[in-house]
Amino acid sequence: MRALLVVNPAATTTSARTRDVLIHALASEMKLEAVTTEYRGHARDLGRQAAESDDIDLLVALGGDGTVNEVVNGLLHAGPDPEHLPGLAVVPGGSTNVFARALDLPNHPVEATGALLDALRKGRERTVGLGLTSGTPGTDDEGVPPRWFTFNAGLGFDAGVVGRVEQHRERGKKSTHALYMRQVVRQLIGEPHRRHGVITLEQPGEDPVRDLALSIVSNASPWTFLGNRPIYASPKASFDTGLDIFGLKRLSASALARYGTQLLTSSPERGPRGRHVTAGHDLTQFTLHSKVPLPLQMDGDHLGLRTSVTFTGVRRALRVIV
Template sequence: MRALLVVNPAATTTSARTRDVLIHALASEMKLEAVSTEYRGHARDLGRRAAEADDIDLVVALGGDGTVNEVVNGLLHNGPDPEGLPRLAVVPGGSTNVFARALGLPNDAVEATGAILDALRERTERTVGLGLAAGTPGTDDEGVPERWFTFCAGLGFDAGVVGRVEQHRERGRRSTHALYVRQVMRQFLDDPHRRHGTITLERPGADPVEDLVLSIICNTSPWTYLGNRPVYASPKASFDTALDVLGLKKLSTPAVARYGTQLLTSSPERGPRGKHAVTLHDETDFTLHSKVPLPFQMDGDHLGLRTSVTFTGVRRALRVIV
């Protein structure tokens, strides 16, 4: 077996020594080429190279969710082809590692490497669904290129929080859960649209859902983690179905307290609910329109401002080693 290992040297929870140990462990079981990323988008370029090669069977992403997202977008540059594309394996190296943990992998890089090697020996894998987002034809965002996401996307409030965290990281701050909590509060205080939503969700054969302040699109569950605590925005979301949506129409102080508590106490059986909450399950095609440009994020990566995004849930898009 020939494999390409894509290494993010800036991964927050692995050291250079740990990465060397993992590389040697993987190289003992396969013909391995290890490449460290050098710029934003490099992991995507490496994934595309692997997809276009004739002799690469496996791509291993060692890094956080951003690295995984780039590799996936490279692999699926020409669209999904589960039987024709290299398989993907993920060694978690970020601060949250939602995709790897949702697959059931250990959150420790060394333990996850052992689990991947066991899975390769036992020939166990699964084919997962993914989400695809693109600019909507006929709008100002028409030319925005399509992009895949592995576990979540968001337009509005939560994407604004992600953008704030990225600004702090660019100034040298570590991405901690305490940092996220502080930015949630600051986004709440500064968001001019939290009482009167600007987002409309449209889907074929259904009435539009209007006046959303927040829209979270989930491809799996949980949505994220606070330390070791899973947070379920859409408990029914699954890699085996299309996309789930949680929308909120109001973020007043009482509403934030209520929905925040529901998220912190959420479970695989019960997520946020109430008269201002909209939940949709297993949606294949829908579009979010906003009256004003709003922050947009995919897999925890802030992508700027958008006014219209079209989403597609693609079942059985990629083979993953588990």
């Protein structure tokens, strides 16, 4: 087996020495080429090269969710073809590693490497569904290129938090859960649409849902992690179904206290609920429109401002070694 290992040297939970150990362990079991990313988008370029190669069987991503997202978008640049494209393996090296943990992989890079080698020896793999976003025809965002996401996306509030965190990381701050919580508070204080949302959910055959102040799209469950605590915005979301959506019509202090508490105490059986909640499960396609440009995030990566995004759930899009 020939494998391409994509290494993010800025991965927050691995040192250079640890990465060397992992590379040697993988190289002992396969013909391995390791490439260290040098710029934003490099992992996507390497994923595309692997997809177009005739002799790469496996693509291994060593890094956080952002690295995985780039690799997946490169691998699927011409569309999903799990029968013929290289499989994907993930060695988590980020601060949260939602995709790897949603696949029930170990959150420690050394343990994850051991699990990967064991899975390869035993031929364990699964084909998972993914989310795909695109510009909406007839809107200003019509020409925006399609982009895949692996576990979640958001238009509005949560994407604003992601953008704030990225700004701090660019200034040298480490991506920690405490940093995220501080930016949640600051985003809430500065949120101009707390009481009157500007997002409309449209899906074929259904009445529009208007005035959403928050919208979270999930391709897997949990939505994210706070330390070791899983947070379930859409508990039924799964790699084996379409997309789920969780929306809130109000972000007032009382609403945030109520639904924030529900999120913190959520479980695989019970997510947030109440009269301000909008929820959808196993959706094939829908569109989020906004009256004003709002930030968009996918897999924890801030992608700028958008006024309209179409989401599609694509089943059996990617073969993953587990």
